[in-house]
Amino acid sequence: MRIAGTLLVVALLWPWLAWAGLDPDAKGVGENADLWRPDPMHEYWDPGNLHRPETERVKGLFQGEACLECHRVVTPGIVKEWRTSRHALTKEPVLCPACHGEDHQKLSFPGPQTCGNCHPKRLAQMEEEKHYGFPSHALAMERAVDSKHFADKPKAEVAACLQCHSVASKCDSCHTRHRFDAAEARRPEACITCHSGPPHPDDEAFFASAHGQLYRQEGKRWDWSKPLAKGNYPAPTCAYCHMKDGNHQVADKAVWKFGIREINPQSAENLIKRKRWQVTCADCHPPEVGMEFFKKLDAERTQSWRQLYAVERLLKNLRSDGLLSPSAKERPPYPIDWLAKLFPKERIGFYEGQASAFYNVSAIERDYFELWYFFNLGAYKGMAHGAKELSEQFHERMGVQVEAIRNEAERLRGQTGAKKDLKPLWMEGDYTKFNLDYN
Amino acid sequence: MNGETLFRGWFFLVVTLWAGSAQVMAGTCLECHRERDGALVTAWEKSRHAQAGLGCEACHGAEHDGAMARRARPVEACASTCHARERSSHMLSKHGVIALLEGERLDFSLPLKDGNQRAPSCAYCHLHDTEHDAGAGILPLIPLAAVSNASLTVRTEARAVPCRDCHSPRFVETWFSTGDKMVEIGRMKVREAETLIARHEDVEAGKILARMKDVHLSNVRLGVGHASPDDQWWHGHPALDGDLLRIKSRIGEILSQGSQTMNRP
Structure with missing residues (x-):
């Protein structure tokens, strides 16, 4: 009976599966692996877990020269790139099979472990990063696939997340294939494909700073083949500070981290991290300059958090008074949370998981999300990168948004009259229905 | 070489240089290039x-x-x-x-x-x-x-x-097929908003819908086409989510309050 039921479900779902190009056998990865199936594109972002080798086109075992013979015609671009790489120009060239294997039916994409075979020091540094927790390059893929909204939303939609979060699964996010140039990865632009956009405008912040301005003016002429060490560069770039001496462990100086929750900058761990920053800044500045800088950053952060907590309290009060509309019962359930299904609750703030509650919520909750996740983080990143004016601009936006939220709360409190059941409005619709049915 | 020949030579040279540096308009280009290319x-x-x-x-x-x-x-x-x-x-x-x-x-x-x-x-x-x-x-x-x-x-x-x-043919095929789906999912969000606004007219909601179509959906497309994750995601899908929930919030109030005047900014 159960088998028949499963068959029926599969038969009913088949048109969608075919449309989505999903393999019904493919399973997700991570904490919620049983709850989702990957989109075909996911295999390219997380090849270690999801890659399925190409078996239809070519059969046989191939050594380097034989690979190049075909691929200089089939995919000439990558062969040309490889020929200019150190892999090709070294005495004993690193040929295709070294990274991809030689059996064309079992080819693989090289992950950090593959690269670590020859670059063990860099791999060890990256692995060590995991001890520092999130945010982290090494843990980025886990962060993405374990997120509740990732498990909940259509997998073709959240394929957008994985291009950046693949930094954990492949080295070519920074050392682009097939040249894998260290000099390229040292340039700040190597980081900006991911370190940009509303929650982490690191690009905007760096380029607006005095450091970034100097880079913009003369960076083209600097010798990027030099290691990221004292005296080699007139101004620091992303990698100079965050990956000093080429250290692929990017987390050991992270104090305020991503910025979505308050931390204690004076904790024993953070004081050690601060010492590391002082050493880095002292490559160019007297020690007290670094100290002064951190004092200002801490003050800016403390002030921002005071502001954010006040708005959080305001929202929680609205919630206790039943003024958030739609209520949690009227909106699609908070992603994949069985407890939330039994006791629906609107999520407010970091500790209640609002980072995954940016859709299917009331306008005022979203207003807070944007205040917290976009403007606040812009203010933080501006300050942390020495772009004070940018930080001030974001503080202005925060002020405007706080004012708007207060006015809206006031208005909601002033509303009279019986409320209608909003469930039909929030549970229906092309996208909402699609997501409720299939994810 | 007499004076006339010299003058002709100079004249020819000046005209050639002038023609070479003149603004070449499409019409002029096409005279030659239609035949050549x-x-x-x-x-x-x-x-x-x-x-x-x-x-x-x-x-x-x-x-x-x-x-x-x-x-x-x-x-x-x-x-x-x-x-x-x-x-x-x-x-x-x-x-x-x-x-x-x-x-x-x-x-x-x-x-x-x-x-x-x-x-x-x-x-x-x-x-x-x-x-x-x-x-x-x-x-x-x-x-x-x-x-x-x-x-x-x-x-x-x-x-x-x-x-x-x-890129390998399979990668390219997968990229575009997922990309098309990513854009189609964006259109689903737009259609959801359109259906609601068709039923409950509201000027402010209409403005948000226009932003969905002209800015945020277009960002998803640019993001897919250019392999630019920021446009697919931060300027794309979550932005569309924000638009959609704001439209629903407004319409929710219209439903709750009947014909009462809306004053949410």
């Missing part, structure tokens, strides 16, 4: 550029100095004048970053094919291999519902060609 001109005539009245000089410049082809190939040729928004999307992609960092090392004297430039500029994909109908090759947008249409199938195939110079 017939296919190219025919393709251009079909293009959106031609329809918009943009002639050869718009991309190639007006100096007939032997570098005309080379001039139209880098990102700046398209981006510095007309395609600023597309540029900002491309610049954040890995393609854009590599193109920027390679800078002068990119050899634009080589044709736009076979991975001759390490990273693609606008023209490498949109005007791949001398294609002059900008829009026939890489199509900016393919509505999923129309994919069965035969001419669109041809275009679906055509848009994969430039990518395959560097």
Whole structure:
């Protein structure tokens, strides 16, 4: 009976599966692996877990020269790139099979472990990063696939997340294939494909700073083949500070981290991290300059958090008074949370998981999300990168948004009259229905 | 050599130099190039550029100095004048970053094919291999519902060609198929909003809908087309989510309060 039921479900779902190009056998990865199936594109972002080798086109075992013979015609671009790489120009060239294997039916994409075979020091540094927790390059893929909204939303939609979060699964996010140039990865632009956009405008912040301005003016002429060490560069770039001496462990100086929750900058761990920053800044500045800088950053952060907590309290009060509309019962359930299904609750703030509650919520909750996740983080990143004016601009936006939220709360409190059941409005619709049915 | 011959010589030289440096307008170019590069001109005539009245000089410049082809190939040729928004999307992609960092090392004297430039500029994909109908090759947008249409199938195939110079056919196919779905999911959000607004008219909600279509859905498309994750995600899907929930919030209030005047800003 159960088998028949499963068959029926599969038969009913088949048109969608075919449309989505999903393999019904493919399973997700991570904490919620049983709850989702990957989109075909996911295999390219997380090849270690999801890659399925190409078996239809070519059969046989191939050594380097034989690979190049075909691929200089089939995919000439990558062969040309490889020929200019150190892999090709070294005495004993690193040929295709070294990274991809030689059996064309079992080819693989090289992950950090593959690269670590020859670059063990860099791999060890990256692995060590995991001890520092999130945010982290090494843990980025886990962060993405374990997120509740990732498990909940259509997998073709959240394929957008994985291009950046693949930094954990492949080295070519920074050392682009097939040249894998260290000099390229040292340039700040190597980081900006991911370190940009509303929650982490690191690009905007760096380029607006005095450091970034100097880079913009003369960076083209600097010798990027030099290691990221004292005296080699007139101004620091992303990698100079965050990956000093080429250290692929990017987390050991992270104090305020991503910025979505308050931390204690004076904790024993953070004081050690601060010492590391002082050493880095002292490559160019007297020690007290670094100290002064951190004092200002801490003050800016403390002030921002005071502001954010006040708005959080305001929202929680609205919630206790039943003024958030739609209520949690009227909106699609908070992603994949069985407890939330039994006791629906609107999520407010970091500790209640609002980072995954940016859709299917009331306008005022979203207003807070944007205040917290976009403007606040812009203010933080501006300050942390020495772009004070940018930080001030974001503080202005925060002020405007706080004012708007207060006015809206006031208005909601002033509303009279019986409320209608909003469930039909929030549970229906092309996208909402699609997501409720299939994810 | 008598005076008259000398004068004729000078006159000829001056006229030649003047003609060479003069503003060469499309009409003038076509006089020669229709014969020399017939296919190219025919393709251009079909293009959106031609329809918009943009002639050869718009991309190639007006100096007939032997570098005309080379001039139209880098990102700046398209981006510095007309395609600023597309540029900002491309610049954040890995393609854009590599193109920027390679800078002068990119050899634009080589044709736009076979991975001759390490990273693609606008023209490498949109005007791949001398294609002059900008829009026939890489199509900016393919509505999923129309994919069965035969001419669109041809275009679906055509848009994969430039990518395959560097990427495997399976990767390219997967990229576009997921990309089409990502855009289609964006359209679902727009349709959900449209259906609601058709039932409950509201000026403010209408404005948000316009932003969904003109800005945020368009960002998803740019993000997919240029492999730019920021436009797919932060400027795309979660932004559409925000629009949709704001429209629903407004309509929710209309439903709750009947004909009462709305005063949410």
